Amino acid sequence: MYEPASPGWLLVALCAATGAYCLVRMRSPVEEQRRTAGAEALMGFGMAAMAVPAAVVAPPRWAWLAYVTVFGAAALRGLWAARTSAHQLHHLMGAVAMVYMAAVMTAAPAHHEHGHAGAGAGVPALTGVLLLYFAGYVLRSGARLLPVTVGGGGPGGAEPGEWGARTTVRWGDRPELSEACRLSMGIAMLAMLVTL
Template structure:
């Protein structure tokens, strides 16, 4: 119905919105929300730039080399952080996402003319296929977690819900924070929605490799 450029701009808008909310999460009063927010903002804005249609802004080949270097440094930083107990829950998924960015940047640098966005780039089919399978499963799993809970399936008697994927749903006690009713930067369901959006964006971009 619309050309590939329209899909590219929609993807850019999605990634910019996701990165912007991740910046908001960096100011959250909940430690679990802040832990990965900065790196996820970097990924969101990085994917937004990568998704700009090539017909509008064709980048020189060296841009992708810089991309690979930046996200390679982010991958090393993630490996170092993931060794700490508090960062292990979400560290593996986060590291895989950053390495996927390095892979896509390398594939685009190797493509004729440094193609990007909606243009086909050169990549390894097995690696691309494995990433597509992983992100398809991740999107389905994360989307399922955003579905409404059945009646009576809310928090336990003490008001606590377990931490999953580096996010907190509800905590109890004097300093309790409700994932659904706190400040915008503290809302667990919005953090999950951001990760779901980035997973969908990653799927869309991997399909062009």
């Protein structure tokens, strides 16, 4: 027997853990990695705070307005950065989704619980577009995590003489962990949009 708030707490834990790993990635010597990790850490911790079950803590209206302000600024930054990096478009979409969810919760009557503000009204067009985008992003990110063999004799396509040589990669610079974090945040965003 589980409490109704249990999935919400799992979502909080997932997003907080992802945000914490993104903070580790901010120590990377690669500038682009640090910049991307900072945006993803903000998204992870923001999603964790937004996912706290309303039965436990019902945020006041000003908290939702603060989300709109913070993620509105992140969306503007993402829009500016998207000129030079295609990955920044995803950060822009994430920030827009956060602004949208916070705006919906700001406008929701106080007697509606988190996740039930739009019950019975159908799926608004913007929610549908965001759901489609994040579903596609999750599928793409998941596919990028699948192992690919490109020939050769060793694991992952390495030549037999190469697999004995080990290279040390810092935790913050591991591409598969970064991709797994992006995948988990995409899944979390889908879960949050579905309950909107």
